[in-house]
Amino acid sequence: MIYEKAPAKINLTLDVLSKRPDGYHDVEMIMTTVDLADRIWLRPTMDHAITIQSSHRFVPNDRKNLAYQAADLLRKRYRLDYGVEITLDKNIPIAAGLAGGSSDAAATLRGLNRLWELGLSLDELAVLGAEIGSDVSFCVYGGTAIARGRGEDITHLPAPPNCWVVLAKPTIGVSTGNIYGQLNLSSITHPQTERMMEALQESNYDKMCASLGNVLEPVTMGLHKEVVILKEQMERFGADAVLMSGSGPTVFGLVKHESRVPKIVNALKGFCQDVHAVRMLGEPIVVD
Ligand SMILES: C[C@@](CO)(OP(=O)(O)O)[C@H](O)COP(=O)(O)OP(=O)(O)OC[C@H]1O[C@@H](n2ccc(N)nc2=O)[C@H](O)[C@@H]1O
Numbered sequence: 388m389i390y391e392k393a394p395a396k397i398n399l400t401l402d403v404l405s406k407r408p409d410g411y412h413d414v415e416m417i418m419t420t421v422d423l424a425d426r427i428w429l430r431p432t433m434d435h436a437i438t439i440q441s442s443h444r445f446v447p448n449d450r451k452n453l454a455y456q457a458a459d460l461l462r463k464r465y466r467l468d469y470g471v472e473i474t475l476d477k478n479i480p481i482a483a484g485l486a487g488g489s490s491d492a493a494a495t496l497r498g499l500n501r502l503w504e505l506g507l508s509l510d511e512l513a514v515l516g517a518e519i520g521s522d523v524s525f526c527v528y529g530g531t532a533i534a535r536g537r538g539e540d541i542t543h544l545p546a547p548p549n550c551w552v553v554l555a556k557p558t559i560g561v562s563t564g565n566i567y568g569q570l571n572l573s574s575i576t577h578p579q580t581e582r583m584m585e586a587l588q589e590s591n592y593d594k595m596c597a598s599l600g601n602v603l604e605p606v607t608m609g610l611h612k613e614v615v616i617l618k619e620q621m622e623r624f625g626a627d628a629v630l631m632s633g634s635g636p637t638v639f640g641l642v643k644h645e646s647r648v649p650k651i652v653n654a655l656k657g658f659c660q661d662v663h664a665v666r667m668l669g670e671p672i673v674v675d
């Protein structure tokens with residue numbers, strides 16, 4: 388039995404550069420992993436089937452599950468007929484902008500590479516991951532990186548300065564495709580991606596806070612007032628800087644001083660069920 392941890396990501400920046408002929412968008416986004424993770428167990432079976440067991444009733448247990456698609460892709464690409472039972476212990480909120488499904492797929496690729504002794508590098512797994520979804524390549528490595536192309540072109544960056552991350556997800560789901568579809572490219576205020584990269588190089592917390600930006604935030608906020616309210620509340624209760632992650636609806640707040648975290652968490656819990664206070668992970672996943 389193989390165990391893998393599948394951490395969530397947040398977007399420190401998210402810029403959209405252009406719409407592509409294939410329907411996707413060219414993006415430029417800085418992502419980092421946080422210590423909120425799904426747990427995945429991979430158990431070999433004799434029946435040549437891929438099965439999914441999940442602790443969460445809204446997670447599909449068939450081929451719609453991104454972890455299933457990861458196993459299926461490896462089996463087809465390397466002409467294998469091994470059976471595997473994939474058990475998912477979900478902790479990352481679903482359809483939240485935190486890449487939970489993508490991280491499960493990435494962890495399944497890493498884990499099956501070990502279980503089936505395929506000898507693939509992380510770079511090779513990241514290329515395969517791009518066939519499953521735009522965020523899977525980043526999730527194969529974890530850590531901190533700038534992602535370009537449709538998200539699959541990864542350049543590693545230094546870990547962010549240490550701080551707390553308070554995550555809060557309102558009880559609405561958003562469709563990533565719908566949010567990209569409603570973006571008006573001619574009226575975008577681009578985030579300061581270069582400045583964020585400098586902040587990470589310099590390990591400058593204040594500069595990192597001042598450089599947060601996500602062009603999808605106004606789109607999701609225009610559709611869901613809950614996100615606007617949550618961001619305002621997090622700022623009011625004392626987070627140093629607040630941004631929506633990915634296509635949302637999760638909002639995260641950066642907090643330098645640990646003593647301020649309980650007050651923010653308790654205040655948010657009054658009107659939002661899904662609240663987590665976690666640390667940045669920041670460093671890439673290490674494989675033996
Ligand atoms: C917005 C981001 C930011 O990290 O994440 P989430 O909010 O989903 O976590 C990503 O770009 C989401 O990546 P991912 O969730 O893997 O998206 P995919 O399954 O590949 O695509 C879902 C849909 O989003 C749109 N899409 C996605 C990526 C991209 N670069 N351009 C797009 O236009 C397309 O309409 C696509 O059909």
Ligand SMILES: Nc1ncnc2c1ncn2[C@@H]1O[C@H](COP(=O)(O)OP(=O)(O)O)[C@@H](O)[C@H]1O
Binds near residue numbers: 483489
């Ligand atoms: N392993 C998985 N965990 C969560 N959701 C999954 C998984 N596999 C497929 N999905 C589907 O993907 C959709 C988006 O899931 P998720 O990755 O949690 O969101 P996001 O891309 O916004 O971070 C969900 O609606 C769900 O039906």
